[in-house]
Amino acid sequence: MxxxxxxxxxxxxxxxxxxxxxxxxxxxxxxxxxxLAGFAGWMKSQAQEELFHAMKLFGYVHERGGRVILSAxxxxxxxxxxxxxxAESVLAHEEKVSGLINGLVDQALAEKDHATNAMLQWFITExxxxxxxxxxxxxxxxxxxxxxxxxxxxxxxxxxxVFTMPAxxxx
Numbered sequence: 425m426x427x428x429x430x431x432x433x434x435x436x437x438x439x440x441x442x443x444x445x446x447x448x449x450x451x452x453x454x455x456x457x458x459x460l461a462g463f464a465g466w467m468k469s470q471a472q473e474e475l476f477h478a479m480k481l482f483g484y485v486h487e488r489g490g491r492v493i494l495s496a497x498x499x500x501x502x503x504x505x506x507x508x509x510x511a512e513s514v515l516a517h518e519e520k521v522s523g524l525i526n527g528l529v530d531q532a533l534a535e536k537d538h539a540t541n542a543m544l545q546w547f548i549t550e551x552x553x554x555x556x557x558x559x560x561x562x563x564x565x566x567x568x569x570x571x572x573x574x575x576x577x578x579x580x581x582x583x584x585x586v587f588t589m590p591a592x593x594x595x
Contacts, residue, residue, distance in 0.1 A: 426488035430540055433531055434485050435493050440524055441478035445471045447500040447517065451510050454502060460575075462583025463507060469587040470514075476589065477547070484543055507575065508565040515558035522551040 426434075452467035485492050504510045525547045532541040561582070568574035 426485065426490040426540065427535055427537065430531060430535060430537055431485060431490040433528055434481055434490070434540075435495070437524060437528060438478050438481045438485075438492060439495050439497065440521065441474050441481065442494075442497050443500070444517065444521060445474035445478065446497050448474060448514070450500040450502055451504070451514070454504055455507070455510065458507075460507060460579045462579035462581070463510075466582035466585045467510075469585045472587040476587075477550070480546075484540075488539065508562070511558065511561045511565050515555065515562050518551065518554040518558050522555060525551055 448467045448471040452464045452471060455461075455464035455467060482492050501513075504513065525544060529541060529544050529548065532538075532544060561578075564578055565575075568578065
């Protein structure tokens with residue numbers, strides 16, 4: 425059975441993951457209005473992925489005999505200066521989420537909750553990928569500076585992403 429303190433922390437992380445989904449959906453809505461449909465689609469996929477993360481934690485809390493208690497999701501921003509501003513915001517947000525996950529691992533280790541520690545290792549690996557992808561987009565957008573043609577090409581590249589439910593969750 426999961427401790428009450430770990431249950432609370434995981435419930436807080438569920439809220440953080442839901443906020444991430446909401447934030448990325450807000451970014452998608454903004455990008456749609458700027459004509460960057462590919463980048464907007466990428467952000468929609470990112471929003472779906474964050475919702476998947478929340479639901480993975482949701483299921484885990486119940487598997488361990490705990491109770492999920494949902495709380496209000498903060499309102500995300502709705503305006504950004506540029507596609508680069510959005511990409512930098514994504515990177516900063518993913519770095520923040522990595523810190524939250526690391527804190528959960530520290531708590532699990534302190535509580536000698538080996539099951540939660542093992543489950544969280546998936547999130548550790550996932551966050552490495554999330555930060556790397558966001559950093560790559562930031563670097564590409566910095567390289568192109570103010571080139572509309574290059575931005576068009578990056579938008580086309582980002583538009584190819586489609587969220588696919590991880591195989592471990594199928595069934």
